[in-house]
Amino acid sequence: MSLLQVNQLRKKYGNLLILQDISFDINEGDIVGLVGPNGAGKSTLLRSILAIEEVESGSVKVKNISNQNSDFYKFVSFIPSDNYLYMQLTGYDHLAFVANIYQLGKSAIEEVIDQIGISTYVDEPVKSYSYGMRQHLLIALSILTKPSIILMDEPFNGLDPTSTIELKELIRKLHAQRISFIISTHNLDILEDLTKTIWFIRDGMLFKDDIKLEMKHPYQIEVKVTDGTILENLLTDCQLPHQISENRVITDHNYDVGKYLEWLLMNKVQIQSVNPIKPNLEERYKHFYEVLKK
Numbered sequence: 001m002s003l004l005q006v007n008q009l010r011k012k013y014g015n016l017l018i019l020q021d022i023s024f025d026i027n028e029g030d031i032v033g034l035v036g037p038n039g040a041g042k043s044t045l046l047r048s049i050l051a052i053e054e055v056e057s058g059s060v061k062v063k064n065i066s067n068q069n070s071d072f073y074k075f076v077s078f079i080p081s082d083n084y085l086y087m088q089l090t091g092y093d094h095l096a097f098v099a100n101i102y103q104l105g106k107s108a109i110e111e112v113i114d115q116i117g118i119s120t121y122v123d124e125p126v127k128s129y130s131y132g133m134r135q136h137l138l139i140a141l142s143i144l145t146k147p148s149i150i151l152m153d154e155p156f157n158g159l160d161p162t163s164t165i166e167l168k169e170l171i172r173k174l175h176a177q178r179i180s181f182i183i184s185t186h187n188l189d190i191l192e193d194l195t196k197t198i199w200f201i202r203d204g205m206l207f208k209d210d211i212k213l214e215m216k217h218p219y220q221i222e223v224k225v226t227d228g229t230i231l232e233n234l235l236t237d238c239q240l241p242h243q244i245s246e247n248r249v250i251t252d253h254n255y256d257v258g259k260y261l262e263w264l265l266m267n268k269v270q271i272q273s274v275n276p277i278k279p280n281l282e283e284r285y286k287h288f289y290e291v292l293k294k
């Protein structure tokens with residue numbers, strides 16, 4: 001079911017067009033990864049969704065409530081990339097401050113402290129927290145209102161591997177409780193662990209990682225046969241471009257895989273399986289920008 005609707009969002013800084021009429025829908029339970037080079041417009045998009053930035057035109061709604069209505073912010077939370085915590089205050093002070101704005105009681109605070117697992121340090125001043133502990137506090141703050149979606153801008157910046165794993169687990173846990181996410185990050189490996197829905201932004205335009213783009217990628221097809229030695233001997237006669245690795249022949253997807261199969265069958269090679277070797281996100285990312293440059 002559609003949760004967040006972004007319609008024709010257009011944003012300029014001076015004469016520079018930053019967001020070019022961006023539209024998309026996020027469904028309940030989605031985790032969307034937003035990637036793109038520096039200055040592509042990722043933060044501006046998140047900030048415009050939240051009406052922190054004034055836009056030229058377009059509309060944003062969550063559960064049919066406009067971002068011009070304060071109720072919008074009960075359902076949408078934001079974790080910005082810059083640390084906006086107060087070093088002298090404790091984690092609890094922060095939670096009490098936000099709870100007060102939304103007129104939430106102590107029990108709501110206790111609930112998120114338990115849920116995020118920050119009870120051992122919530123009464124300490126934030127200046128004593130590690131990056132990971134600060135990120136946990138920011139998430140605790142973001143879920144106080146029980147939002148339906150959390151927008152995160154570069155949440156993994158500065159985290160060590162342990163804190164990164166903890167944050168990923170926390171995102172998965174909240175996702176299992178039906179919270180949706182839009183996560184902007186440069187860390188493609190982390191993103192690929194969390195979601196298959198990865199969107200690219202470049203020059204203020206949004207590109208969903210669509211199948212057509214993937215089909216154009218010259219990924220390879222792997223053909224398994226029973227005996228590598230025979231294969232190697234056989235393939236000395238094969239005119240089609242290929243590489244051999246043990247008992248597999250790796251072809252180039254630009255060539256028709258049928259031709260390889262035909263040739264192998266004709267030479268009585270027993271085929272065990274034929275699998276596309278799907279490029280990883282980093283390869284698709286590189287390919288994507290190469291395609292766009294043309």
Ligand SMILES: Nc1ncnc2c1ncn2[C@@H]1O[C@H](COP(=O)(O)OP(=O)(O)OP(=O)(O)O)[C@@H](O)[C@H]1O
Nearest residue numbers: 013014018036037038039040041042043044045186
């Ligand atoms: N307050 C501002 N005034 C003028 N230009 C701005 C402002 N904020 C951002 N920009 C410009 O808007 C463009 C998009 O910036 P934005 O921060 O949204 O990119 P980004 O994709 O989040 O980049 P990064 O990955 O480096 O965080 C950049 O060209 C940036 O210089």
